[in-house]
Amino acid sequence: MSVASWARHRRDRWADVALVDALVWSFREACIGAGVAQAVDAPIAGTGFRAPEITHVELGPPVRLTVRMPPGMVPAALRRAGPLVAPHLGGVALRVTDRGHGWALVDVLTVDPLADYVPLHLPRTGPAVLIGRGEDGLDITEDWRRGAHTIVQGVTRSGKSVWTYGALAQLAAQPDVLITGCDPTGLLWRPFAMSRHAGWQVSGLADLAAHEALLRRLVDEMDRRVRELPTDRDTIAVDLERPMLVVVLEEYPGLLRAVDAAEKDLGKRIRALVGRLLAEGAKVGIRVVILAQRAEAAVVGAFERAMCSLRISFRTDNRASVELLHPGTDVQVADAHTSAEPGIALMSAPGRELTRIRAPYLGGYPEYTAAIAGACA
Ligand SMILES: Nc1ncnc2c1ncn2[C@@H]1O[C@H](COP(=O)(O)OP(=O)(O)OP(=O)(O)O)[C@@H](O)[C@H]1O
Ligand SMILES: [Mg+2]
Numbered sequence: 001m002s003v004a005s006w007a008r009h010r011r012d013r014w015a016d017v018a019l020v021d022a023l024v025w026s027f028r029e030a031c032i033g034a035g036v037a038q039a040v041d042a043p044i045a046g047t048g049f050r051a052p053e054i055t056h057v058e059l060g061p062p063v064r065l066t067v068r069m070p071p072g073m074v075p076a077a078l079r080r081a082g083p084l085v086a087p088h089l090g091g092v093a094l095r096v097t098d099r100g101h102g103w104a105l106v107d108v109l110t111v112d113p114l115a116d117y118v119p120l121h122l123p124r125t126g127p128a129v130l131i132g133r134g135e136d137g138l139d140i141t142e143d144w145r146r147g148a149h150t151i152v153q154g155v156t157r158s159g160k161s162v163w164t165y166g167a168l169a170q171l172a173a174q175p176d177v178l179i180t181g182c183d184p185t186g187l188l189w190r191p192f193a194m195s196r197h198a199g200w201q202v203s204g205l206a207d208l209a210a211h212e213a214l215l216r217r218l219v220d221e222m223d224r225r226v227r228e229l230p231t232d233r234d235t236i237a238v239d240l241e242r243p244m245l246v247v248v249l250e251e252y253p254g255l256l257r258a259v260d261a262a263e264k265d266l267g268k269r270i271r272a273l274v275g276r277l278l279a280e281g282a283k284v285g286i287r288v289v290i291l292a293q294r295a296e297a298a299v300v301g302a303f304e305r306a307m308c309s310l311r312i313s314f315r316t317d318n319r320a321s322v323e324l325l326h327p328g329t330d331v332q333v334a335d336a337h338t339s340a341e342p343g344i345a346l347m348s349a350p351g352r353e354l355t356r357i358r359a360p361y362l363g364g365y366p367e368y369t370a371a372i373a374g375a376c377a
Helices: 003-033 075-080 082-089 160-171 208-227 252-262 264-280 302-307 319-325 331-339 365-376
Strands: 038-042 046-050 053-058 063-068 093-100 103-109 128-134 139-143 149-153 177-183 201-203 244-249 286-292 308-313 344-349 352-358
Touching: 003 053, 003 063, 003 082, 075 082, 075 093, 075 103, 082 093, 082 103, 082 331, 128 160, 128 308, 128 344, 149 160, 149 302, 149 319, 160 177, 160 244, 160 286, 160 365, 177 208, 201 208, 208 244, 208 252, 208 264, 208 286, 252 264, 252 286, 264 286, 264 302, 302 308, 308 319, 319 331
Parallel strands: 149 286, 149 308, 177 201, 177 244, 244 286
Antiparallel strands: 038 046, 053 063, 063 103, 093 103, 128 139, 128 352, 308 344, 344 352
C-alpha cells in the first residue's frame, strides 16, 4: 500500500467512525422524540431515557442497523415510528425486521419502497388474489374464500377502480366464483357482457329498480343457502354449483344518492338488503366489496363497517377519513396519507397491523377489458 493510499484509507476509516457515532446519537434522540423510549427517574441522575440501542452498524448502502429494544418494547413500536425516525438518519423510511428476543434489523431506506409500479401479470394461479405489495417488498394476497367482506375508500383518482380491476380480473378466472353487483358508473361490468357473470350484474342509473331486484335476488340466494346448510355444518364450501358470490358495490354512495332522490323507501330497502348480505352472507359464500370515496356514516354505518374485515384506504382528504376505517392510526401516518400517490393505500386486515401498500397495476381500461375477456374465455 502506498503512503498516499494508506492516508486516504485512514481518512475514510475516520469518516466512517464519525458517521457511525452520528448515527448512533441521532437514532437515540429520534427514538426519544418519537416516543419509542421509556423515561426513567433516578434520584441522583434525574430523568433519563431507555431507548432502542444500536449495537452494530453496516454503512452499506443501504445503512443497516442492528438494534436491541429495551425490555418491554418490541420492534413493532419502532416500525410504527419509522416515518418520524428515518429523516434523522438521512432516509425516508425504515424497514424493520423483527429478529425475536427484542432484536431488530433496521434498514434505512433512501427512496420510498413503494415508489415503483407493481405490475399485475395475468393469469395468476391459485385462489390467492394479489391485492398489493408492502413496504417490505413482499406480495400481499387475499384468499376471498377465507376472508369476509371488503371496503375500499379514497378520493377521486386515488386508485380504487384500478385496484378493483386487478382483483376482479383474478377472481373472474376462478370457475367457482361469480362476480356480481351494482355499478352506477356503467364501466365496471361492460367487459363482462356475454360472460356467465353478466346475468348477475346491473349497470347505470337508468333503472334503479333493477339494482334493488338484483340485491333481493342475492339475499334470496343467501337465504336458500342458509336453509340448505347441513345440520352438522355452519358454513358452506363453495363449489361449481354454489359459487362464491362476490358482490361489488362500485361507487356505492352514488347509487344511494340516486335512489334516495328517486324514492325515499327505495334507499331504505337497498340499505337493508346490503346490511343483510354483510351480516349473514359470509358463512354461505357471499363476499361484499364496497367502494366509496369516503366511508362516512351516511354511506356505511358503524355496523356495516364492522362487518368488513379487509379495509383499504387510498388517498383520503383528511386524517378523520383514515380514522373511519383504521381507528387508532398514528396521527403522522394519517396526515401523510392525505398526499399519497395514486395506487398507494393503507390496509387493515385480520391478524395484520396497519400496512402501507401499493396496489398492483393491471393497466388502464383497455387492459382491464382484455383481462376480463381472457378470464371469461
Ligand atoms: N396501483 C396503481 N399504480 C399506478 N398508478 C395508479 C394505480 N392506481 C391508480 N393509478 C393511477 O391513478 C388513476 C386513477 O385511478 P382510479 O381510476 O382507480 O381512481 P378512482 O379512485 O377509481 O377514482 P374515481 O373515484 O374518480 O372513480 C389511474 O388512471 C392511474 O393512472
Ligand atoms: Mg373509480
